Amino acid sequence: MTHKTYDLVIIGAGPAGLTASIYARRARLDAVVLERLVPGGQILLSQRIENYPGVPLPISPKRLMEKMQRQAENLGMKLEQVEAKRIELDGEKKIIHTLSDKKYTTLAVIIASGTEPSKLGAEGETTFVGRGVSYCATCDAPFFKDQEVMVVGGGNTALQETLHLVRFARKVHLVHRRGMLRAEKILQERAFRNPKVEIIFRSVVKVIYGDSQVEGVKLKDLETGKIKKVPCSGVFISVGLKPNTDFIRGLVELDKKGFVKTRANLETNVPSIFACGDVRKNLLKQVVVACGEGALAVASAEKYINKVKGIEYK
Numbered sequence: 621m622t623h624k625t626y627d628l629v630i631i632g633a634g635p636a637g638l639t640a641s642i643y644a645r646r647a648r649l650d651a652v653v654l655e656r657l658v659p660g661g662q663i664l665l666s667q668r669i670e671n672y673p674g675v676p677l678p679i680s681p682k683r684l685m686e687k688m689q690r691q692a693e694n695l696g697m698k699l700e701q702v703e704a705k706r707i708e709l710d711g712e713k714k715i716i717h718t719l720s721d722k723k724y725t726t727l728a729v730i731i732a733s734g735t736e737p738s739k740l741g742a743e744g745e746t747t748f749v750g751r752g753v754s755y756c757a758t759c760d761a762p763f764f765k766d767q768e769v770m771v772v773g774g775g776n777t778a779l780q781e782t783l784h785l786v787r788f789a790r791k792v793h794l795v796h797r798r799g800m801l802r803a804e805k806i807l808q809e810r811a812f813r814n815p816k817v818e819i820i821f822r823s824v825v826k827v828i829y830g831d832s833q834v835e836g837v838k839l840k841d842l843e844t845g846k847i848k849k850v851p852c853s854g855v856f857i858s859v860g861l862k863p864n865t866d867f868i869r870g871l872v873e874l875d876k877k878g879f880v881k882t883r884a885n886l887e888t889n890v891p892s893i894f895a896c897g898d899v900r901k902n903l904l905k906q907v908v909v910a911c912g913e914g915a916l917a918v919a920s921a922e923k924y925i926n927k928v929k930g931i932e933y934k
């Protein structure tokens with residue numbers, strides 16, 4: 621059976637993929653977006669977004685992403701709920717294999733598959749997932765009303781999680797392995813002046829303990845080597861991101877952590893495969909960056925597609 625050949629397949633419908641879809645439709649490319657869950661991406665895990673330029677406060681990420689999705693749909697976005705499993709190179713064509721039996725043949729691909737939260741690797745972490753250990757304060761904070769909780773991490777997401785948790789919890793211990801935080805200064809200032817937040821620097825989580833639920837954490841002080849117990853009923857882990865690149869491992873060049881390496885035009889080492897947003901090896905993982913890269917990836921992909929089709933702008 622012969623398959624239809626798309627101009628472009630976009631994998632992932634977060635901010636990067638949805639923006640790519642908007643630009644692809646405006647370029648009149650025959651494109652399809654593959655999304656394993658629902659459109660919107662990781663930002664849906666957050667309560668509010670206050671650094672997307674031109675969007676007046678307060679806006680929930682859900683509303684912002686619904687607007688992006690609608691904008692893409694109004695332009696005729698084709699969206700399919702499938703998970704990309706593997707990309708096969710077939711001469712000038714690429715075949716995307718999915719978890720279902722569906723396959724997509726295309727001239728070019730944009731990888732916009734984003735990331736997932738990294739695991740901490742502490743003893744007890746896996747045992748207590750859903751029983752006190754969480755990777756999403758927005759989802760789980762209300763379960764910890766008037767209780768003591770811990771956030772592990774020192775970046776923007778860890779601080780945002782902390783500032784969301786103080787609305788519910790009695791106290792939030794913020795544990796970071798370094799002597800200073802990495803997050804935006806504006807977020808640090810808010811955490812420093814909140815009386816419910818206690819910051820514990822230069823410490824790491826060794827063990828998360830409890831019976832059927834989390835009851836506390838054993839922390840190791842990296843300067844003294846001493847272990848201390850901190851009783852708490854929730855542990856929110858925010859220690860980095862793991863890129864969703866298993867389906868392209870071995871095909872596209874990745875860095876040591878698995879992020880996609882690209883040139884400045886967002887092309888990977890495989891001509892015709894481009895990457896944008898959080899999945900890419902870049903400095904800042906934010907919605908505004910993901911959107912910008914989504915637009916740029918389409919501009920580069922369009923150039924490539926035109927070349928393959930022999931279309932030349934005079």
Ligand SMILES: Cc1cc2nc3c(=O)[nH]c(=O)nc-3n(C[C@H](O)[C@H](O)[C@H](O)COP(=O)(O)OP(=O)(O)OC[C@H]3O[C@@H](n4cnc5c(N)ncnc54)[C@H](O)[C@@H]3O)c2cc1C
Nearest residue numbers: 632634635636656661662663666704734897898905906907
């Ligand atoms: C708690 C939290 C708070 C945040 N707060 C902010 C903030 O205030 N401001 C800000 O700018 N940024 C914030 N961010 C970061 C922001 O969410 C990301 O930078 C942004 O979502 C990246 O967009 P993306 O499209 O590159 O990837 P993602 O949003 O991760 O989207 C990737 C999509 O690809 C899909 N996918 C993955 N693999 C496959 C596959 N194999 N097949 C099909 N689909 C697949 C996923 O389901 C997902 O929908 C926050 C993140 C978190 C977690």
